[in-house]
Structures are given as structure tokens and as C-alpha cells.
Amino acid sequence: MTFFSWAALGYSFKFIWAPVVDLLPVPWLTRKLGRRRSWLFLAQVGVIIAISWMGAVNPADNLENLSLMAMAAVMLGFSSATQDIAIDAYRIECAEESMQAMLASMYIAGYRVGMLVAGAGSLFLASYLGTTRALYNYGAWRTTYLCMAAFMLIGIITTFSIKEPELENEVRHDYTLSEYLRFLVLFIFVVMAFVLTFFYSGPVVAQLKDFFTGLFVKEKGVTAFLAELLRFILALLVAFLVAGFFEKSGVVDSKMVRRTYVDPIADFFVRYSGKTALLILLLVGFYRLSDIVLGVVSNVFYLDMGFSKNVIAGITKSFGLGMTLLGGFFGGC
Structure with a gap:
């Protein structure tokens, strides 16, 4: 269960491909729908495909x-995080600054209602269709997943109903198709370098765990954390080396990379002092990490304690929803 929860880490690391979503046009769709709505529609289609894929597989x-289910979960996390990126961009561009707080509160309200439908609603529906803690019913879960996928049609209808934001004095850089494709290839290779390095460094991590256990500490959890942290840093270093190779070799336009990734970060640090900027980045990057990764384990804990799906849905998924929405609206006023 905790391994599957890694699929949701896309929400914490979506800043990595958010510049790609902002820069790259979607073939044909961008001309028809615009920059923001085209990515919204593409992400929503990805969510529907991922949920339907999960429903079609009996783990x-x-x-x-089980591996296919994991792949579908990763696709779902990536697609839904991409939808979040497009929604945030649309929300910022569709209204003036004075309305941003209210728009943020409305966004939280919609998010919480969606979580209620997908969380409590799916548990109630699966239980109604015949699955229980003692008796697993794949047919009930398949129907539940397909119903959740159908709810995404609300988002697609909304995407086609709203208007594309029109910005004044917007500075956009027009690139050729070849430059766009090379930038996309760079992004894909960097991600592949990170993933493959992280995946194939597993044996090295196992040796590091033994090394740390014998040298520094006896706590198994601490040694595992140190080893995995070094594994992550190694994968990140390889990804940076690949990106540097592509830029130095001229495969991708260095100015394009600088405008997309370097300039926004530099502007952020110019606006704030170094310490304040780092604190803001740490808050934004990690404030929901524990909720995303550890929250999935709570349902397993409740089930082991003997609670039914209906009880879990009624208490953990809906309790406090009103207070959350009320607090969001007060904060937006």
C-alpha cells in the first residue's frame, strides 16, 4: 500500500514539468482550445483512461x-497533477489579483467535494455493490472505478464551457516545431535518467544500508532513510548531468532552457531574500507530503481494526468537510 502511494508523489514534484506544460503547445488542441484549456482537456482524458485502466485490471x-495496476496508478497521479498545473495557471490568469483569494477558496471547495465523491462515494458504492472486508468482489470495484471515471466528464464539460483567459501585455516566445520537439526530448531523457538510475541503484542501496548499520546507527529505519536519500541524490545528479550534456551539445536551445527553468527561479529569489525564498519553497514542496504518502495507510489501519467501509466513508471521508469549506471561504474573504 505504501509503495502504491508513491504514485501520488507527482503532486509534490509537479513543479518539475509545470514549465513544460506552460511552454509546449498541444498539437491541434492548442489552436482550437487555447494554451490552458488544451492541457486541461488532455490531462482530464488521461485521468479517465487511468481510472478505467485500473477498473479493467483485477490485482x-x-x-x-498488480504491476499493471501500479502503472495505471502512476498514470493517474501524473495526469491529475498535470490537471492541477493547468487549473492553477487558468485560475491565476482568468481574473485580477483582488479575486485570487476567493478563487483559491473556491478551488479548495471543489477539491474537497471531489475528494468526498472519490473517497467516501467510492467506498459507499463498492460496499453497496457487494464487496466487503471479508469478501472481495472484483465486479463491484470495476463498476465503482468506471463510475468514478464517468464523473470526470463533468470536468471535460466545464473545460469546453469556459473561455480561454485573454492576457494583456503578455510576453510569449515563439519557437519552431523542431525546438519544441527537442525540448520535449530533453525533458523525456532527463526523466528517464532519473528513473533508471533510481531503479537500478537498488543493490547499491542495500549495501549502503548494511554499511550505515555497522558504522553509524543501529536503527533500521534511520539507515534505510540515509541510504534512500543518497539514492535520490545520485539519481538527481545523473539527471542534471544528462540535462547539461544536451544543453552543451546544442541538441536543445540553451536560451529556451534558461527562459523556461532558470529565469523563473532566479526571479523568485530576486523577489525574496535567500532565506525567505528557501522557506517558501520548502513549505510549498513538502507541506502535504505526509498527507499524500501516509494518508493511504490509515484506511488499512481502520480496516484491520474491524471498521466497515461504510463507517470509514462516513467518518474519515466526510467528517470535518463543512469546517474545511467554511475555513476556506473565510480565508478567501
Whole structure:
């Protein structure tokens, strides 16, 4: 369960591909829908495909199906995080600054209602269709997943109903198709370098755990954390080296990379002092990390304690929703 929860880490690391969403046009769709709505529609289609894929796979059949379910979960996390990126950009551009606080509160309200439908609603529906803690019913879960995918049609209808934001004095850089494609290739190779390095460094991490256990501490959890942290840093270093190679070799326009990634970060640090900027980045990057990663384990804990899906849905998924919405609206006023 905790391994599957890594699929939701896309929400914490979506800043990595947010510049790509801002820069790259979607073929044909951008001309028809605009920059923001085209990415919204593409992300929503990805969410529907991912949820339907999860519903079409029975993870109880074999280990291969479990791997397919994991792949679908990763696709769902990536697609939904991309939708968040497009929604944030649309929200910022569709109204003046004085309305941003209210728009943020409305966004939280919509998010919480969506979580209620997907969380409590799916548990109630699966229980109604015949699955219980003692008796797993794949047919009930398949129908539940397909119903959740159908709810995403609300988002698609909304995307086609709203207007594309029109910005005054907007500075945009027009690039050729070749430059866009090369930038996309750079992004793909950097991500692949990170993922492959992280994946294939597993044996090295196992040796590091033994090394840390014998040298520094006896706590197994601390040694595992130190080893995995070094593993992450190694994968990040390899990704940076690949990005530097592409830029130095002229495969991708260095000015394009600088405008997309370097300049916004430099502008952020210019606006704030170094210490304040780092604190803001740490807050934005990690304030929901524990909720995303550890929250999924709570349902397993409740089930082991003997609570039914209906009880979990009624208490943990809906309790406090009113206070959350009320607090959001007060904050936006």
C-alpha cells in the first residue's frame, strides 16, 4: 500500500514539468482550445483512461496484474497533477489579483467535494455493490472505478464551457516545431535518467544500508532513510548531468532552457531574500507530503481494526468537510 502511494508523489514534484506544460503547445488542441484549456482537456482524458485502466485490471489475479495496476496508478497521479498545473495557471490568469483569494477558496471547495465523491462515494458504492472486508468482489470495484471515471466528464464539460483567459501585455516566445520537439526530448531523457538510475541503484542501496548499520546507527529505519536519500541524490545528479550534456551539445536551445527553468527561479529569489525564498519553497514542496504518502495507510489501519467501509466513508471521508469549506471561504474573504 505504501509503495502504491508513491504514485501520488507527482503532486509534490509537479513543479518539475509545470514549465513544460506552460511552454509546449498541444498539437491541434492548442489552436482550437487555447494554451490552458488544451492541457486541461488532455490531462482530464488521461485521468479517465487511468481510472478505467485500473477498473479493467483485477490485482488479485496475479502479480503481473498488480504491476499493471501500479502503472495505471502512476498514470493517474501524473495526469491529475498535470490537471492541477493547468487549473492553477487558468485560475491565476482568468481574473485580477483582488479575486485570487476567493478563487483559491473556491478551488479548495471543489477539491474537497471531489475528494468526498472519490473517497467516501467510492467506498459507499463498492460496499453497496457487494464487496466487503471479508469478501472481495472484483465486479463491484470495476463498476465503482468506471463510475468514478464517468464523473470526470463533468470536468471535460466545464473545460469546453469556459473561455480561454485573454492576457494583456503578455510576453510569449515563439519557437519552431523542431525546438519544441527537442525540448520535449530533453525533458523525456532527463526523466528517464532519473528513473533508471533510481531503479537500478537498488543493490547499491542495500549495501549502503548494511554499511550505515555497522558504522553509524543501529536503527533500521534511520539507515534505510540515509541510504534512500543518497539514492535520490545520485539519481538527481545523473539527471542534471544528462540535462547539461544536451544543453552543451546544442541538441536543445540553451536560451529556451534558461527562459523556461532558470529565469523563473532566479526571479523568485530576486523577489525574496535567500532565506525567505528557501522557506517558501520548502513549505510549498513538502507541506502535504505526509498527507499524500501516509494518508493511504490509515484506511488499512481502520480496516484491520474491524471498521466497515461504510463507517470509514462516513467518518474519515466526510467528517470535518463543512469546517474545511467554511475555513476556506473565510480565508478567501
